[in-house]
Amino acid sequence: VNPIFAAAGTSIFETISRLAIETGAINLGQGFPEGMEPPELVEAAIAALRDGPHQYPPMLGLPALRQAVAQNAARFLGVDCDWTQEVLVTSGATEALADSFLALIEPGDEVIILEPAYDAYSPLIRRAGGVPVPVQMLPPQWQVPTEALAAAVTGRTRMIVINNPMNPIGRVFDDAELAFLADLAISHDLTVVADEVYEHLVFDDRPFLSLLAVPGLRERVVHIGSAGKTFSVTGWKVGYIIAAPALMAPIARAHQFVTFTTPPALQAAVAMGLALPDAYFNGLRRDLQARRDLLVQGLQGAGFAVDPADATYFVITDVSDLQAHDGCGPADFDFCLRLTREAGVAAVPISSFYGNRDVTSHIRFCFAKRTETLQDAIGRLADWR
Numbered sequence: 001v002n003p004i005f006a007a008a009g010t011s012i013f014e015t016i017s018r019l020a021i022e023t024g025a026i027n028l029g030q031g032f033p034e035g036m037e038p039p040e041l042v043e044a045a046i047a048a049l050r051d052g053p054h055q056y057p058p059m060l061g062l063p064a065l066r067q068a069v070a071q072n073a074a075r076f077l078g079v080d081c082d083w084t085q086e087v088l089v090t091s092g093a094t095e096a097l098a099d100s101f102l103a104l105i106e107p108g109d110e111v112i113i114l115e116p117a118y119d120a121y122s123p124l125i126r127r128a129g130g131v132p133v134p135v136q137m138l139p140p141q142w143q144v145p146t147e148a149l150a151a152a153v154t155g156r157t158r159m160i161v162i163n164n165p166m167n168p169i170g171r172v173f174d175d176a177e178l179a180f181l182a183d184l185a186i187s188h189d190l191t192v193v194a195d196e197v198y199e200h201l202v203f204d205d206r207p208f209l210s211l212l213a214v215p216g217l218r219e220r221v222v223h224i225g226s227a228g229k230t231f232s233v234t235g236w237k238v239g240y241i242i243a244a245p246a247l248m249a250p251i252a253r254a255h256q257f258v259t260f261t262t263p264p265a266l267q268a269a270v271a272m273g274l275a276l277p278d279a280y281f282n283g284l285r286r287d288l289q290a291r292r293d294l295l296v297q298g299l300q301g302a303g304f305a306v307d308p309a310d311a312t313y314f315v316i317t318d319v320s321d322l323q324a325h326d327g328c329g330p331a332d333f334d335f336c337l338r339l340t341r342e343a344g345v346a347a348v349p350i351s352s353f354y355g356n357r358d359v360t361s362h363i364r365f366c367f368a369k370r371t372e373t374l375q376d377a378i379g380r381l382a383d384w385r
């Protein structure tokens with residue numbers, strides 16, 4: 001048995017979701033939306049499933065979807081790309097991450113990851129032969145740590161993974177942070193894996209600048225998107241990559257041996273979704289923003305201190321005052337177990353996003369839920385406090 005995945009244990013999202021099912025808790029832990037999928041997208045998938053085709057689509061993805069991804073990049077990111085050479089459809093952003101690491105990392109290459117980091121990065125990088133080098137972002141500001149980043153670069157650093165907007169902290173990086181990251185990548189000749197799956201989930205009219213559009217980065221960025229997030233269908237696992245041909249060619253080679261392709265009916269529906277008018281994307285933002293406001297106000301009313309949240313599905317709260325130190329896991333993990341069992345509301349501990357589990361002050365709630373679900377959760381949390 002290879003030790004890398006064995007040591008990883010069960011993902012925190014699965015652990016918390018299972019506990020929520022066992023205890024009947026409202027699951028604000030794992031990040032998935034409730035009842036938000038656009039009906040026309042579902043209808044398009046049903047029609048495509050009924051009418052076919054049912055066989056392997058082209059390895060790079062359905063032409064209609066690759067064209068739609070390119071048009072989406074032009075419309076929303078201000079980035080032109082050649083859909084025939086620079087777009088690849090994957091089975092979720094997770095496959096896109098795996099393909100990128102498998103294709104672009106050579107044994108011993110160091111890969112900088114910014115923590116709190118999505119749980120898949122580190123084990124996938126290691127299994128691809130790389131050495132993850134975590135650099136921590138810390139409360140209360142959760143800013144890009146410029147000095148620590150500059151100090152983390154060595155002669156072996158080949159890549160940096162940047163998740164913007166960032167899960168779990170719900171932040172969009174500002175221009176100065178992006179300029180710093182761009183300088184770092186250019187001056188040390190790094191490839192940038194830009195996990196931008198929350199690109200459409202940005203609130204309060206905040207601008208979102210894709211790393212693909214940052215001057216000087218176009219040729220070195222691997223942009224990763226996910227229809228799961230953009231269309232509230234996380235179970236569909238349709239993702240995509242945009243990258244310059246020199247990066248895309250080896251990534252496509254990896255993809256052909258990992259999944260080869262993705263169900264054609266879902267690809268066809270997502271192609272239709274990406275062509276929806278701006279009103280859909282603006283409506284999604286407004287809708288999620290209203291859910292965020294509802295949960296933030298409810299949490300504050302129940303006495304929780306909530307950090308600002310600009311984007312994603314998530315808000316985080318500092319619960320260090322409420323933690324007991326008598327459990328067996330990190331304090332925030334034990335607190336989430338207690339909250340799930342006692343209050344009947346499941347949340348995710350932030351320490352799970354740090355390799356050494358040492359940031360334990362905060363927990364994460366997902367607000368992409370029906371109003372009634374959020375109100376019920378808020379009521380339970382207020383009663384519990």
Ligand code: PMP
Pocket residue numbers: 031091092093094095118163167195197225226227228234237238239
């Ligand atoms: N990256 C981040 C930051 C995520 O939050 C997620 C999803 N949960 C993924 C990647 C994986 O996305 P997908 O479900 O499309 O594989």
Ligand code: GLN
Pocket residue numbers: 011013014029030031032167
């Ligand atoms: N990305 C989702 C989250 O952060 C979960 C994905 C998963 O369950 N693997 O909650």
